[in-house]
Amino acid sequence: MQPAPNLMISNTETIPGMTVVRTLGLVSGSTVRAKHVGKDIMAGLKNIVGGELKGYTELLSEARNEAMARMMQAAAGLGANAILNVRFATSSVAGGAAELFAYGTAAQVQ
């Protein structure tokens, strides 16, 4: 995975304190992740008492960061320095796999 470019990101219509010069279109990034068998067993045991399943929390936030990084690379490729109004979606695609998807509008701001 390449390091993510340095961009300003927000889920609001503008970047606070900045003016949008022009928008460059929709950018998105996604990743599909399967669960780890070891983590699955640990989560299954933790399920007996309930509460947080840390293995999954970490796995999903890692995956979401990867989806974000891909979106940021797409935006940098368009010459943007910001991504506006970022949204996320999560869906389970097949047994034990989840897709994490991030999208937003690439823009140039000042």
Place this chain on the structure above:
Amino acid sequence: MEEWQISLLWAMLSLSLSFGPFVVSATVGVWYQKRLLAELATREQATMAAFGGRDPLTSVEAVLPEVPLDSGSLLLANVTIGPSWWQMLLAQLKSLVGGRLVHFDRVLEFGRREALQRLREAAQQQGWDDVVNVRLDTAVVAVNTANRSRTGAMEIFAYGTGVKRGSRTKAAPAAPSAISLSGAP
């Protein structure tokens, strides 16, 4: 060892293997989840106090129209939670007659509050004054391996934009805690 002793041992072993987890779940699990909720309440109070006694989270785009903002950045927080085996059993029994599944209510309420609290903590750590446009997302990530029809894990994902309030105010100073629509009770 006599034959009846062996069969008694065998019966005890199989009983504890099949019912043991549920007993642990109903005792340790209930205690553990209560403790988690108590810890969460303490953390919520500590963070709100750090923000001057108000909730920094809002689900609207701007803190207040007259408050200018200097800078902002996206904040993410997530938590994956699962109901305990005991809660799943109770929910399954309850679903025979339908109605409100109070046990799942509690699990989801804990998850939402935890995710929002993590968002507040992220904002506090990075030094933002408010988090605007907070959104919550829930996704089922795994089904229980013991019974494929039961939900084993749910992810609660919270995100918003951390903002820094500007030093100058355009209009008359407004009450800083006027908006506290979202967030945990």
